[in-house]
Amino acid sequence: MEKEKMVKELNRLIGKESVLGTDMQIQLYEYDASLIRSKPDCIVLPTSTEQVSKVVKFAHDNGIRVIARGAGTNLSGGSISLQGGIAIVLTRMNNILELDIENQRVVVQPGVITLNLKNFLAKHGYLYQPDPASEKASTLGGNIGENSGGPHCLKYGVTSNHVLGGELVLYNGEVVQIGGKALDNPGYDLSGVFVGSEGTLGIMTKAILRIMPKAEAVKTMMCIFNSIEEGGDTVSAIIADGIIPATLEMMDNLTIKAVEEAYNMGLPKDAAAILIIELDGLSDGMERLTNRILDICKKHHVREIRVAKDQAERDKIWAGRKGAFGAVGRLRPNYMVNDGTVPRTKLPETLAKVIAIGKKYNLPIANVFHAGDGNLHPLILFDERDADELKRVHAAANEILKVCADMGGTISGEHGIGVEKIHGMQLICSSQDLASMRNVKVAFDPDGTYNPGKVLPELQKTA
Amino acid sequence: MPQKDQLVSALQKIVGKANVIQGPKKLKDCAVDGLVPKAIVCPKNEKEISKVMAIANANKMTVVPRGSGTKMAAGGIPRKVDLVLSLSKLNRVVDYDKANLSLSVQAGITLAALQKKLGAGRKGNFLPLDPPFTEKATIGGIVATNSSGPKRYIYGTARDMLLGIKAVSPDGDIVSFGGKTMKNVSGYDMTKLMIGTWGGLGIITEITTKLLPLPEASATLLLSFGDLEAAGKYIRKIIHSSLLPSAVELINGAAADRLGEKSKYLLALSLEGVVEAVARQITEISESSKKEGAKGVKVLKGTKEKAFWVRVRDLGSDLAKKYGSPVILKSNFVISKHVELMARCEKITEAAGVRAAFICHAGNGILHTYILDKPGAGAKLKGLIELIGKLTLEAVKDEGNLVVESCPPEMKEKISVWGQPRHDQILMRRLKEKMDPAGILNPGRFVGGI
Ligand SMILES: Cc1cc2nc3c(=O)[nH]c(=O)nc-3n(C[C@H](O)[C@H](O)[C@H](O)COP(=O)(O)OP(=O)(O)OC[C@H]3O[C@@H](n4cnc5c(N)ncnc54)[C@H](O)[C@@H]3O)c2cc1C
Numbered sequence: 038m039e040k041e042k043m044v045k046e047l048n049r050l051i052g053k054e055s056v057l058g059t060d061m062q063i064q065l066y067e068y069d070a071s072l073i074r075s076k077p078d079c080i081v082l083p084t085s086t087e088q089v090s091k092v093v094k095f096a097h098d099n100g101i102r103v104i105a106r107g108a109g110t111n112l113s114g115g116s117i118s119l120q121g122g123i124a125i126v127l128t129r130m131n132n133i134l135e136l137d138i139e140n141q142r143v144v145v146q147p148g149v150i151t152l153n154l155k156n157f158l159a160k161h162g163y164l165y166q167p168d169p170a171s172e173k174a175s176t177l178g179g180n181i182g183e184n185s186g187g188p189h190c191l192k193y194g195v196t197s198n199h200v201l202g203g204e205l206v207l208y209n210g211e212v213v214q215i216g217g218k219a220l221d222n223p224g225y226d227l228s229g230v231f232v233g234s235e236g237t238l239g240i241m242t243k244a245i246l247r248i249m250p251k252a253e254a255v256k257t258m259m260c261i262f263n264s265i266e267e268g269g270d271t272v273s274a275i276i277a278d279g280i281i282p283a284t285l286e287m288m289d290n291l292t293i294k295a296v297e298e299a300y301n302m303g304l305p306k307d308a309a310a311i312l313i314i315e316l317d318g319l320s321d322g323m324e325r326l327t328n329r330i331l332d333i334c335k336k337h338h339v340r341e342i343r344v345a346k347d348q349a350e351r352d353k354i355w356a357g358r359k360g361a362f363g364a365v366g367r368l369r370p371n372y373m374v375n376d377g378t379v380p381r382t383k384l385p386e387t388l389a390k391v392i393a394i395g396k397k398y399n400l401p402i403a404n405v406f407h408a409g410d411g412n413l414h415p416l417i418l419f420d421e422r423d424a425d426e427l428k429r430v431h432a433a434a435n436e437i438l439k440v441c442a443d444m445g446g447t448i449s450g451e452h453g454i455g456v457e458k459i460h461g462m463q464l465i466c467s468s469q470d471l472a473s474m475r476n477v478k479v480a481f482d483p484d485g486t487y488n489p490g491k492v493l494p495e496l497q498k499t500a
Numbered sequence: 501m502p503q504k505d506q507l508v509s510a511l512q513k514i515v516g517k518a519n520v521i522q523g524p525k526k527l528k529d530c531a532v533d534g535l536v537p538k539a540i541v542c543p544k545n546e547k548e549i550s551k552v553m554a555i556a557n558a559n560k561m562t563v564v565p566r567g568s569g570t571k572m573a574a575g576g577i578p579r580k581v582d583l584v585l586s587l588s589k590l591n592r593v594v595d596y597d598k599a600n601l602s603l604s605v606q607a608g609i610t611l612a613a614l615q616k617k618l619g620a621g622r623k624g625n626f627l628p629l630d631p632p633f634t635e636k637a638t639i640g641g642i643v644a645t646n647s648s649g650p651k652r653y654i655y656g657t658a659r660d661m662l663l664g665i666k667a668v669s670p671d672g673d674i675v676s677f678g679g680k681t682m683k684n685v686s687g688y689d690m691t692k693l694m695i696g697t698w699g700g701l702g703i704i705t706e707i708t709t710k711l712l713p714l715p716e717a718s719a720t721l722l723l724s725f726g727d728l729e730a731a732g733k734y735i736r737k738i739i740h741s742s743l744l745p746s747a748v749e750l751i752n753g754a755a756a757d758r759l760g761e762k763s764k765y766l767l768a769l770s771l772e773g774v775v776e777a778v779a780r781q782i783t784e785i786s787e788s789s790k791k792e793g794a795k796g797v798k799v800l801k802g803t804k805e806k807a808f809w810v811r812v813r814d815l816g817s818d819l820a821k822k823y824g825s826p827v828i829l830k831s832n833f834v835i836s837k838h839v840e841l842m843a844r845c846e847k848i849t850e851a852a853g854v855r856a857a858f859i860c861h862a863g864n865g866i867l868h869t870y871i872l873d874k875p876g877a878g879a880k881l882k883g884l885i886e887l888i889g890k891l892t893l894e895a896v897k898d899e900g901n902l903v904v905e906s907c908p909p910e911m912k913e914k915i916s917v918w919g920q921p922r923h924d925q926i927l928m929r930r931l932k933e934k935m936d937p938a939g940i941l942n943p944g945r946f947v948g949g950i
Contacts, residue, residue, distance in 0.1 A: 137834075138740075139736075139834075139835075139836035140834040140835050140836050140865075141739075141740075141835060142834075183685065184685045184689070186683055190683070191682075194656070194660055195683060197659075197689060197692065198656070198659070198660050207927075213923050213924050213926065213927060214922075214923045214924060215923075215924045215927070216924075217899055217900075218834045218899050219832045219833050219834050219835075219865050219898070219899050219900040219901075220832060220864055220865055220866065221646070221648075221657075221830075221832045221866060222832060222900070222901060222922065223901055223903050223918045223919055223922070223947050224918075224922065224924060224925065224928050224946075224947040224948075225693060225696070225697055225701075225927075225928050225931060225947075226646075226659060226692050226693060226695060226696055227924055227927055227928070229659055229689055229692025229693060229695070230688055230689055230690070230692055230693040232689065233685045233688065233689050234688055250740055250741065250742055251742070252742055253742035273599065276599065276600070276601060277598070277599035278623075279601075279623055279625070279713030279714075280713075281601075281712070281713075318744060318773075318777070319742065319743070319744060319773075319777040319780065319781075321774070321776035321777040321779070321780040322773070322774030322775060322776030322777045325774065325776070326774060378681040378682070378683050378684065379681060380597065380600045380602065380680040380681060381599075381600050381601075381682070382597065382599045382600045407683075409682075410681075410682040410683050411681055411682060411683075412681075412682070412683050445679065445680050445681075446679070446680070446681050447679060447681050447684045447686045448686050449684075449685050449686045450681065450682075450683035450684060450685065451683055451685055452685070453685050454685070454686055454687065458686075461686075462686065462687060465679075465686055466686070466687060467675070467676070469669070469673040469674065469675050470675050470676060470677060470687075470690075471687075472673070473669060473673070473675045473677075473690065473702075473935070474687050474688045474690060476931075476934040476935050477688050477690070477693065477931065477934070477935075478688075479934055480927070480930040480931045480933070480934040480935070481927065481930070492687060492688070493687065
């Protein structure tokens with residue numbers, strides 16, 4: 038359908054205040070936090086499920102592709118409209134619909150910003166655990182789309198462990214409710230397979246999330262190391278000793294320097310690695326657990342340990358960690374974040390290989406990541422305008438994906454496949470595995486209306 | 501379909517003669533709701549399963565996967581049972597990575613055997629699943645039916661622990677999803693999709709899961725209450741506090757009786773973790789519960805504690821030993837209604853003149869109702885059917901549903917074992933049709949007759 042006609046129809050369907058179609062407006066939605074760019078034909082900003090449903094039905098009836106979009110902060114090209122069509126931006130559906138403390142649930146619209154929900158719950162003494170570093174900007178719909186993680190997911194699990202159901206708009210505009218506030222509803226775990234489907238199966242217009250009372254005690258410490266190997270070994274040793282803290286995050290020297298320059302928080306700029314270890318739970322026994330961890334650190338020649346004395350100091354440590362991508366981003370015009378994940382025992386070996394790859398391609402790589410989960414985030418720094426450098430970046434990124442796959446790991450732990458890593462899917466999935474996933478796609482979205490060209494590579498037809 | 505002997509010889513070629521069972525007694529033992537299979541096949545590995553499935557698929561023969569058979573009385577009546585595929589020979593630990601706290605095992609191993617292996621040595625680990633049939637249940641069966649127990653309160657269920665699944669699809673493809681990493685968003689989360697599908701989308705042959713280190717200390721508090729209201733108030737207090745019990749079980753008098761405890765309503769709290777935290781919770785809960793109306797407080801430790809939880813888990817399997825297919829119901833509901841739903845269900849069963857034991861995972865909104873009478877026939881059966889209808893409505897009122905986990909086949913013909921139809925069945929049907937187009941895996945046994 039021609040763009041003009043599309044805009045006119047959409048204006049009629051949901052009102053022109055909810056439709057954007059000028060070139061300038063569209064340019065604002067041609068990107069996400071990856072390097073990929075591509076434009077939708079027009080943009081709608083619905084305020085209700087009914088509007089989403091109408092738009093999707095219209096699109097489906099006319100063979101137009103649809104993409105759901107939250108804040109556009111994903112790092113894999115997930116919210117880029119590869120084949121034009123309509124981008125449904127959900128940021129105006131940003132109400133917390135119901136706080137149900139008695140049942141420990143909250144019901145939200147997808148456009149609610151993650152941190153807004155967390156701040157709202159904190160006032161009532163409750164927590165929604167997933168905490169992506171981008172929580173200030175990201176939407177819950179986007180978190181669900183990507184199955185986002187964060188530091189505290191080591192102990193509490195990722196987004197999907199906290200999504201119990203919701204409302205979906207299907208490919209033809211039909212609205213269905215999946216899961217619910219109660220656990221164990223009979224049937225397939227539709228929420229389980231929907232979370233992390235990157236907008237390719239449907240649009241979630243309402244989500245039912247698990248909340249929990251906040252912990253009695255929290256202890257946050259920063260362990261500073263002179264060698265990155267020893268930092269990585271410490272992580273593996275803590276887990277192998279049977280301790281699963283609430284967080285086990287790591288930053289390397291390049292990251293430490295960048296964070297210190299951006300935030301001035303007194304980090305030693307010459308340190309090779311910092312671990313941020315947080316314990317939470319009951320206060321009893323926490324001291325002894327802390328000492329066990331510190332003993333392990335000492336065995337690995339920790340240089341200094343700083344324990345946060347109060348909430349303000351704790352907040353400062355986390356501000357540094359959560360601002361790390363931004364801080365590193367100031368070093369060069371562009372960065373590409375890798376998201377490979379390996380068994381935690383393979384962390385030190387994988388880190389060494391990543392460092393070697395940086396050297397081989399002559400690219401600065403900063404590492405800041407969820408070490409306890411074995412989820413690396415090498416940030417490759419470069420300048421997009423330098424064609425040769427860009428080529429090396431892609432080569433290095435691919436090599437890192439391959440290293441992670443070879444280590445018995447996977448190519449993405451929390452940022453998603455999108456377009457950016459779609460060529461890597463065959464590193465970890467057989468064509469039978471992919472065919473099985475394709476069946477799920479077709480069951481949900483038989484005509485390929487939603488987010489075409491993402492997650493699943495086209496399969497070679499076999500006879 | 502080819503002749504039976506042709507079929508049998510084809511199967512024999514794949515798995516070996518000894519592994520195709522045809523003895524009438526054995527076949528009868530493996531009947532599902534009275535439907536006797538043509539043969540039981542016991543493949544030794546995925547490749548053999550794959551070949552068996554390819555034949556079955558090509559000939560539209562239906563296949564019922566089977567672990568140790570503890571759940572065969574569950575689910576709807578199958579449309580047809582041609583082959584029972586036993587996973588008992590797939591019982592190997594594939595990879596126990598202690599330092600990574602992960603484990604890959606084949607589906608046919610029993611959880612009990614596994615826990616023994618994991619717990620051995622100085623720094624033991626465990627897989628925090630504690631479903632019914634403590635000694636018999638296999639990992640594959642537990643995962644396929646998403647079976648869980650009291651300690652899900654703190655540890656969650658299979659969906660919170662599993663990292664990966666290997667399966668054979670209905671057309672014989674061997675597929676593998678997820679792996680040894682703690683996080684994975686590379687493609688759809690097929691592992692979660694496969695959990696709880698009752699073998700309807702593929703035959704689960706191997707799982708990979710996180711493990712946890714065995715807790716340093718554990719104890720169980722048995723608090724006895726004279727009325728549900730006081731128990732309910734106290735439960736609310738606990739689950740909204742920062743205390744961290746690992747199980748919060750509310751048990752009625754009839755159930756307590758079977759567990760060897762005398763109490764009108766028993767609240768069992770399991771405490772696990774570091775020594776100091778367990779000790780503190782024992783003291784704090786003992787004191788506060790008395791203030792809130794608990795009449796007695798008992799602390800269980802060591803073998804007594806272990807035995808108590810095994811009895812809780814196995815109340816249903818003990819009934820099964822007695823009655824074959826006892827009536828066991830599972831209601832789910834929003835967690836705040838723990839005592840209210842139990843009170844209503846108690847009243848309704850009493851009014852129907854039926855004796856029932858109730859055990860409620862009070863922190864998770866799951867109520868198990870064990871009918872203590874023999875299901876019987878005629879008017880008695882009719883009465884039970886009416887009762888199930890009423891109890892289902894009660895759960896639905898509290899945003900849940902009711903699943904009949906076990907009952908005799910003659911009852912199944914007259915009820916919906918999966919409770920009231922829900923809004924999302926349309927998606928389930930489409931998934932089933934796409935993933936098992938010939939409809940050969942367990943047809944008819946799952947929600948909505950898929
Ligand atoms: C500086 C920075 C730090 C980051 N840190 C982390 C981190 O710590 N952990 C982490 O996991 N990620 C992190 N990310 C990645 C990103 O923030 C997350 O992927 C986030 O969840 C995306 O949310 P969004 O609202 O921006 O979604 P978008 O980017 O707009 O969309 C993401 C995907 O979800 C789909 N989608 C959006 N809304 C819906 C809906 N309602 N229904 C169905 N599908 C939908 C989209 O189609 C798209 O495929 C970071 C990104 C940046 C830039």
